[in-house]
Amino acid sequence: MKKLINAVENVLSESLDGFAAAHADIVTLGDERKFVQRRSLKKGKVALVSGGGSGHEPLHAGFVGHGMLDAACPGQVFTSPTPDQMVAAAQAVDTGGGVLFIVKNYEGDVMNFAMGAEMAADMGVAKVATVITDDDVAVEKSTYSIGRRGVAGTMIVERLVGAAAEQGRDLAALESYGKDVNARTRSMGVALTSCTVPAAGKPTFTLGEDEMEMGVGIHGEPGRRRVKLAEADAIAAEMMGAILDDLAPKAGQQVLLLVNGFGGTPAMELYLMCNAARRILAGRKLLAARCLVGSYVTSLEMAGCSLTVSLVEDADLALWDQPVHTAALRWGM
Amino acid sequence: MKKLINAVENVLSESLDGFAAAHADIVTLGDERKFVQRRSLKKGKVALVSGGGSGHEPLHAGFVGHGMLDAACPGQVFTSPTPDQMVAAAQAVDTGGGVLFIVKNYEGDVMNFAMGAEMAADMGVAKVATVITDDDVAVEKSTYSIGRRGVAGTMIVERLVGAAAEQGRDLAALESYGKDVNARTRSMGVALTSCTVPAAGKPTFTLGEDEMEMGVGIHGEPGRRRVKLAEADAIAAEMMGAILDDLAPKAGQQVLLLVNGFGGTPAMELYLMCNAARRILAGRKLLAARCLVGSYVTSLEMAGCSLTVSLVEDADLALWDQPVHTAALRWGM
Amino acid sequence: MSSEKELRLAMLTAVAQTISRHAEELTQLDQAIGDGDHGINMKRGFDAVMADSAGLVEKPWPEFLKGVGMTLVMKVGGASGPLFGTLFMTLGKELPGNPCAGDVAGALEAAIQAVQARGKSEAGQKTMLDVLVPVAAQLRKDALALTDLVTVAAAAAEATGPMKAIRGRASFLGDRSIGHVDPGARSSALMVAAVVGAVKGES
Amino acid sequence: MSSEKELRLAMLTAVAQTISRHAEELTQLDQAIGDGDHGINMKRGFDAVMADSAGLVEKPWPEFLKGVGMTLVMKVGGASGPLFGTLFMTLGKELPGNPCAGDVAGALEAAIQAVQARGKSEAGQKTMLDVLVPVAAQLRKDALALTDLVTVAAAAAEATGPMKAIRGRASFLGDRSIGHVDPGARSSALMVAAVVGAVKGES
Ligand SMILES: Nc1ncnc2c1ncn2[C@@H]1O[C@H](COP(=O)(O)OP(=O)(O)O)[C@@H](O)[C@H]1O
Ligand SMILES: Nc1ncnc2c1ncn2[C@@H]1O[C@H](COP(=O)(O)OP(=O)(O)O)[C@@H](O)[C@H]1O
Ligand SMILES: [Mg+2]
Ligand SMILES: [Mg+2]
Ligand SMILES: [Mg+2]
Ligand SMILES: [Mg+2]
Incomplete structure (x- = not known):
């Protein structure tokens, strides 16, 4: 460790x-x-x-x-x-x-x-x-x-x-x-590597060099299935598909998109995933009214990310844009 | 990869x-x-x-x-x-x-x-x-x-x-x-794992399970020496020692402390390192007037961190506190 | 009275020791179908109980058990903290000041009820209840057959292997939870064995 | 004139191919004492040059070489981009429209001067200059001994192994840079060999 x-x-x-x-x-x-x-x-x-x-x-x-x-x-x-x-x-x-x-x-x-x-x-x-x-x-x-x-x-x-x-x-x-x-609000995650709980001293799970855990939890809990590593677009398609099928939003709906890193994934990859997710939203005629990209809800040093979509109305966006002043999220003050 | x-x-x-x-x-x-x-x-x-x-x-x-x-x-x-x-x-x-x-x-x-x-x-x-x-x-x-x-x-x-x-x-x-x-302004970094340049497809360097690279560069360049993994306090002591010996600040000097993650290190560890670094500053009677903790200057998914100390006066702090509005640093607006 | 106190200390020590010795095993079981902290959680809880043991064992059985339960609630965290905490606290509430062997089955049944209420769960869902319930039944059948109790508990823990989890973190796995023993079931069986060992005067 | 154009295309193709074939090796050399991108950088640069090759080879030697250099500057990045870019651009500036073998040594010497000015560097610091300088010297000695040129370049690249880096990323390593061949020296030697091969009509 x-x-x-x-x-x-x-x-x-x-x-x-x-x-x-x-x-x-x-x-x-x-x-x-x-x-x-x-x-x-x-x-x-x-x-x-x-x-x-x-x-x-x-x-x-x-x-x-x-x-x-x-x-x-x-x-x-x-x-x-x-x-x-x-x-x-x-x-x-x-x-x-x-x-x-x-x-x-x-x-x-x-x-x-x-x-x-x-x-x-x-x-x-x-x-x-x-x-x-x-x-x-x-x-x-x-x-x-x-x-x-x-x-x-x-x-x-x-x-x-x-x-x-x-x-x-x-x-x-x-x-x-x-x-x-x-x-x-709906989310889904994918892990490329495991995390290690300090007190446990060894990785929570093991993935092959060509494997990923699709649907992983934020404690490294196993997800829907362990699959072969795929391209970012395919990963985004599976996650956004599951999220949007469940939310079933109407065309023209405003959404808030959160691209969340699990701790071990660099910003470069998160923005790339953001790009992939936005293309999918656009394809479904959904409007990404706000977009947050970063490692906000992590699993120690796990590599991977989750995508979250919230259906929002103008009133929610007005609240979202209000001043916030915390260690990790700050604007307007 | x-x-x-x-x-x-x-x-x-x-x-x-x-x-x-x-x-x-x-x-x-x-x-x-x-x-x-x-x-x-x-x-x-x-x-x-x-x-x-x-x-x-x-x-x-x-x-x-x-x-x-x-x-x-x-x-x-x-x-x-x-x-x-x-x-x-x-x-x-x-x-x-x-x-x-x-x-x-x-x-x-x-x-x-x-x-x-x-x-x-x-x-x-x-x-x-x-x-x-x-x-x-x-x-x-x-x-x-x-x-x-x-x-x-x-x-x-x-x-x-x-x-x-x-x-x-x-x-x-x-x-x-x-x-x-x-x-x-002086900095020094340590790496616990390597990063992998996408086009290269494999890690830039290899560290044993019990090794770290002390003084690593932000491209994974080798540093001062490759040493056995040490406790956070010892790592902080070596890095802060090198920085402060070089800056040679007077007791009572105000400083800005940046605890910077390299991309693969979770916030929990960065804050722990912040705690260690602050104790060392206090021990040298230096005042941590501002403290920034996060992954700001990274090396892809490399695990590790750097510590940076800037000697600052009130005029610098006044500038530091002015409104800033960028993707990664934002306050006051 | 002094021998009762010694028994309480012996039981506590035996339980804390078995948890400590098996902490890594419990964590590994939890890594397979949970989040890999069950051994760590239980050890933290019983370490805290042992730190208070001198005071705790002075108290009569009901207060002793309530004290153990409260410490577990405050120190274990996770799912097992409130559940084992509730189990011990309810045992304390239900047992008379001077309990005899015949009192235990009823108290355990009531404690299991409380656990079920807290956990919105029942036996058959691949949890600690799959050990606690058969142990209570065996006690009800024969409160003095201590060795059988250990056998029943161990077998019940093993039997959670082929089950599909419907409660606990493992339930997120659906069918993938099948084939792994439930960590809370295993720790329950370990505690039963430790308590029995203490009662029989083994150390 | 048409044979000159063919020679330019043959040289360009040979250089681009050798860089492409050795890209991984160059990157590995750079991983040892740099940041692991030299092969990638050079390949990106010469891929871009090849994409423009049809237009480039139409131009007379000076414009051809300036064009290659400019493309390298705009596409390679890193330290090698401005340096190899400067090398080719200066060669283009220095060579006459119809160069003969005797013109090359002088042009290369001037180009090396420009590289040194840009890089604030000189031979002996474990860089590409440790190949370029002896190659220029050999050309000055005998502009027609093409095979010797390849031998000199290859030996000079090898000879950077025991050197301590004083310029380039490897210089951060101090003594730890000793024992590894410099990637830019190796790519320089590869380019010399490719150019000579093209001149000799090998493919
Ligand atoms: N609802 C429940 N009812 C009964 N037992 C449960 C329930 N949820 C979890 N458990 C038990 O708790 C154990 C997990 O405990 P632990 O790992 O300490 O907590 P957590 O799952 O929060 O990490 C499981 O193995 C299971 O036996
Ligand atoms: N100042 C310099 N003068 C001459 N050559 C240099 C200088 N700095 C670097 N080089 C050459 O450039 C090579 C590295 O190129 P490359 O890896 O593409 O760029 P970077 O070091 O920016 O990643 C070195 O191997 C060395 O030969
Ligand atoms: Mg657990
Ligand atoms: Mg837990
Ligand atoms: Mg390089
Ligand atoms: Mg580079």
Whole structure:
């Protein structure tokens, strides 16, 4: 395992310390590093709290700040945080408007956030509501499973709901808006190499020199199938096909396109994939109203990328364009 | 070779098309993709033109926009652009204030930009001046060599000179400010894995599972020495030691710290390295006035990072904090 | 009372040791059909429990078990944290202050109910429940046949191999989950064996 | 005149072919002590020259050589683009419209001067100059001993192996550059051999 670390046990804490120091203008670190919180809170605004296993940086701590999250709870690498973290975060950032948890659909996250919500309620944090994201079309939807995984689309939910929260909408409105955005958002990923969890010390999976994992999860979970390496255009066609078949948008629909790197893929390839995805959108007469390219929801150093499409209307775009000031996403301020 | 590409010959052009489409609000692509230019030019402002081999994204095209570059000339992967590109770019963005070339110190870049400057002069582009960056302390300075390489510190020069240009300073002032910033900026890098040039199809170098290349260049050039993998703190100590011994700052000096990923290293490790570097700065009683962490000057998918320290005064910090709006660096607007 | 305390310590130590010894194996099982952290998660949890063990074993069985469960909830994370945490906490709630062997089956059944509610799951879905449920049934049948308990647990864990996962991360794999033992089932069987070993006075 | 045109085409084709055939070798040499693109760069340049060859070979020697040089400048990039470009452009400037064998040494010497000025370099620094300079010297000595020219060039390229680089990317390596043949020296020797082959009518 080749990583820039000291001891495996301290990767998370040292990384969080570095993050908090580098972005001291935006965030502070909670006691025992249970959460990262926004430096200045807005009285009465609904507080957005997210979190999940670490290793997906900048998700979620990199999205704490004006226009997105109020706090993020970092779990161990690829392991959901624990309920005490959510309780501490909720207590720290609730300013009376209630707290909205944004949770990726993994049983670990869902259960830990649920216990956190129950405990927070017991401890008098006014109101907690939860939005669960499940945008990964690689997993077929079925009543015989726990449903789809929450992947890169989560950041779109965090951003749009974050902008709406900044405008003063109430908890119920934000909860339903978040569910609505999630329902219009679909993603799919592909891995060219595995990632290595520091504590495990070896790659999560192994791919042949000519293989890729189509439909991979953001923890290196196996996807739809392991296939021969293909050209970027063919990869984009399969992913966009699955996404668009599921969303079934009408011609002329505006969309937001996210080309997300998994951590080990250079910008050059992401922009090339962006180009491929945009050609497919154009072919279906869809309008790429906004386009975000970068490594935003990663799997440590995994090579590969995901494509996310959100169906958006003018009102969503107006929110998207509102000022945002976080470590990883910033404009307008 | 595992890359998200179609044909090796088209990597650069498809990637540039994706980049231009994703950032159409900021940039346009010149004829024959010879350069990426700022969408709106400011009459009379000195035009900043940089460029170099591709594969270092977001450098340079990702830094085209308000507060940084007016144009960037992308060469083939790891290969300097050709003089016709610089000529075309200079012609496109010169609005009367003259053109400043910012060039990393590699003979290829220096010679091609020099030929470009000569040709531009022949063709009537008013005035061209050049700043050469050479911040890499891994290469010992010596009269028997071409001197140090220009690496990640280049983006600090581009940023500070870009902000100064926005304020209306003239060509001579910007040239001397750029040289000044470069002289106060030092970097050093380490690689944990190699990168693979698409056209070459195989890794540029090979490291054992327990080896790293200390002092690596941003094209995967061998560095000071190949050594056993070490802990992050030891790596940071060696790199910061070389940088600070060379800069020899006084206690109490303000510095700008750049922790730069080479493309294959996740944010988690970069922030951990940031933490390590900051401890070393604190130990030398230096003040990390600004801190930038991310993959800004990359070597395709190489794993590793570089550390850069710039000695800065309040005037530099004021420029640093001015609004900037590029694909890869944005604040204040 | 002091022997009860020693039993609690012996059980805790045995469970923590077996988890620690098999952490890599559990992680490997999780790498095959999950995200490769189950061994790491469980070890982190039981290391934390052991750090508190001196205080914990002083407490009577219900508080002891609740304390273990709460520590697991706060330290394990992932899916297994809330589930094993709920399991131990509910065992603590259900068992009387001075439990006898006959109390265990009922308490375990109630704890399994709580796990199922938390996990929205049931036996047959290739999870820890596929070990816990047959273990409870065996306890109900014969609370004193300790060796059988271990055999039942081990066989039940093995039997998750051919199953298709419907809960847990492995469910994302669909048919590709078939052919691998479920990590949570394996860790459950290991814990059963450790507890039985402690009760029988092995070390 | 038509035979001159054929000779230009034969030379161009021979050079382009040898570069193309050895592109991988040149890239490997550059991977050892540079950035692994020399073969790719040179191939891109001569592919572009070949794409224009029909028009280029129509022109008299000076314009032909300037055209080749200009195309190399615009297509090769890197360090070798301006240098080989300058070499060919200066050869074109220096040679008369109807050059004879005796004109070549002087033109090459002038072209080498121009390369040195552009590259701030001289022979002995482990670069293409370590081939070009002895080749010019040999031409000056005997402009007609074509086979000797090839031998001198090949030996000079080999002789860069033990040298320490003082110019070019390899210079960053200091002593670690020792033991590897310089890619630009090797490509220069290949071009000399190709040109001689074309003159001798080999194909
Ligand atoms: N809904 C559920 N009900 C019961 N057990 C479950 C459920 N989800 C997961 N598990 C168990 O948890 C184990 C995985 O635990 P662990 O790897 O620690 O968490 P995670 O899957 O979050 O990484 C699975 O092997 C399975 O036995
Ligand atoms: N200053 C110089 N003077 C003469 N030749 C040089 C100089 N710098 C580089 N070269 C030659 O150029 C070759 C490298 O070319 P190439 O790999 O195409 O460019 P780059 O080094 O920019 O990647 C070297 O092997 C050397 O022969
Ligand atoms: Mg996990
Ligand atoms: Mg090069
Ligand atoms: Mg797991
Ligand atoms: Mg080269």
